[in-house]
Amino acid sequence: MTEQFKGKVALVTGGAAGIGRETAEAFARNGAQVVVSDVNAQAGEETASAIRNTGGKAIFIACDVSQGEQVEQLITGTLEAYGRLDFAFNNAGVEFEQGKLADGDEDTFDRIMDINVKGVWHCMRHEIKAMLAQGGGVIVNTASVAGLGAAPKMSIYSASKHAVIGFTKSAAVEYGKKGIRVNAVCPGVIDTEMFRRAAELDPKKAAYAAAIHPVGRIGQSSEIAAAVLYLCSEGAAFTTGVALPVDGGATSI
Numbered sequence: 001m002t003e004q005f006k007g008k009v010a011l012v013t014g015g016a017a018g019i020g021r022e023t024a025e026a027f028a029r030n031g032a033q034v035v036v037s038d039v040n041a042q043a044g045e046e047t048a049s050a051i052r053n054t055g056g057k058a059i060f061i062a063c064d065v066s067q068g069e070q071v072e073q074l075i076t077g078t079l080e081a082y083g084r085l086d087f088a089f090n091n092a093g094v095e096f097e098q099g100k101l102a103d104g105d106e107d108t109f110d111r112i113m114d115i116n117v118k119g120v121w122h123c124m125r126h127e128i129k130a131m132l133a134q135g136g137g138v139i140v141n142t143a144s145v146a147g148l149g150a151a152p153k154m155s156i157y158s159a160s161k162h163a164v165i166g167f168t169k170s171a172a173v174e175y176g177k178k179g180i181r182v183n184a185v186c187p188g189v190i191d192t193e194m195f196r197r198a199a200e201l202d203p204k205k206a207a208y209a210a211a212i213h214p215v216g217r218i219g220q221s222s223e224i225a226a227a228v229l230y231l232c233s234e235g236a237a238f239t240t241g242v243a244l245p246v247d248g249g250a251t252s253i
């Protein structure tokens with residue numbers, strides 16, 4: 001436990017599992033009051049309760065990020081509970097894709113874009129209003145290495161993560177003088193349920209994905225959490241508009 005973020009309030013979407021859960025726990029270990037949010041209420045409540053059981057401060061607020069009204073209520077609920085919003089980690093996202101571009105269908109396109117793109121947009125709009133009212137804050141969005149280059153058989157997902165980086169950079173420029181920093185993390189392949197689901201559906205693709213990292217392994221959620229906490233810290237005060245690969249060197253090849 002450290003007190004680095006004592007008195008600060010951190011919101012994590014997709015906080016019930018994987019990268020989101022690990023990051024919510026890391027914020028709490030470093031003194032922040034945490035709002036865990038997810039569409040999966042049972043797992044989200046469980047995450048918040050696990051944080052409280054280890055001495056941290058956390059509440060759970062259910063929210064499907066693709067639904068604007070629910071996101072508005074999430075931010076209102078955060079302000080009602082803790083009075084402010086210092087750090088927002090917009091991390092909820094889905095993959096759901098197993099074919100080349102010409103094999104894609106419109107339902108899959110809409111679902112991925114609704115959650116990965118419109119969801120981040122909804123969150124940023126409401127978070128920025130809250131941060132403007134209090135004089136600043138930090139936003140970190142989860143993009144992906146798939147937002148920096150090609151992702152074979154995941155073209156819709158790749159396009160959605162490119163869009164997340166577009167929002168990140170534009171908002172960083174728009175709100176830089178207002179004390180709001182906005183960055184993205186771009187994970188390589190990380191050992192979460194998302195990766196395990198993909199591996200089960202297409203073991204060849206999973207083997208390819210695992211082999212893209214020069215460090216010779218896939219990543220852990222804790223390694224993304226560490227990058228998110230750094231981007232929220234005072235040490236990153238001059239860092240904004242960045243799409244930071246945390247990818248074992250994958251994008252350097």
Ligand SMILES: NC(=O)c1ccc[n+]([C@@H]2O[C@H](COP(=O)([O-])OP(=O)(O)OC[C@H]3O[C@@H](n4cnc5c(N)ncnc54)[C@H](O)[C@@H]3O)[C@@H](O)[C@H]2O)c1
Nearest residue numbers: 014016017018019039064065092093144187189190192194
């Ligand atoms: N795992 C990887 O290899 C990897 C790599 C690059 C980027 N990412 C990105 O990291 C983020 C987290 O992924 P993960 O691997 O931890 O996935 P995960 O599937 O383990 O967890 C995602 C969480 O998001 C929640 N979620 C899904 N749809 C939601 C919605 N509409 N509203 C609110 N919550 C919702 C899920 O319930 C789940 O708890 C995603 O944005 C993903 O695209 C993952």
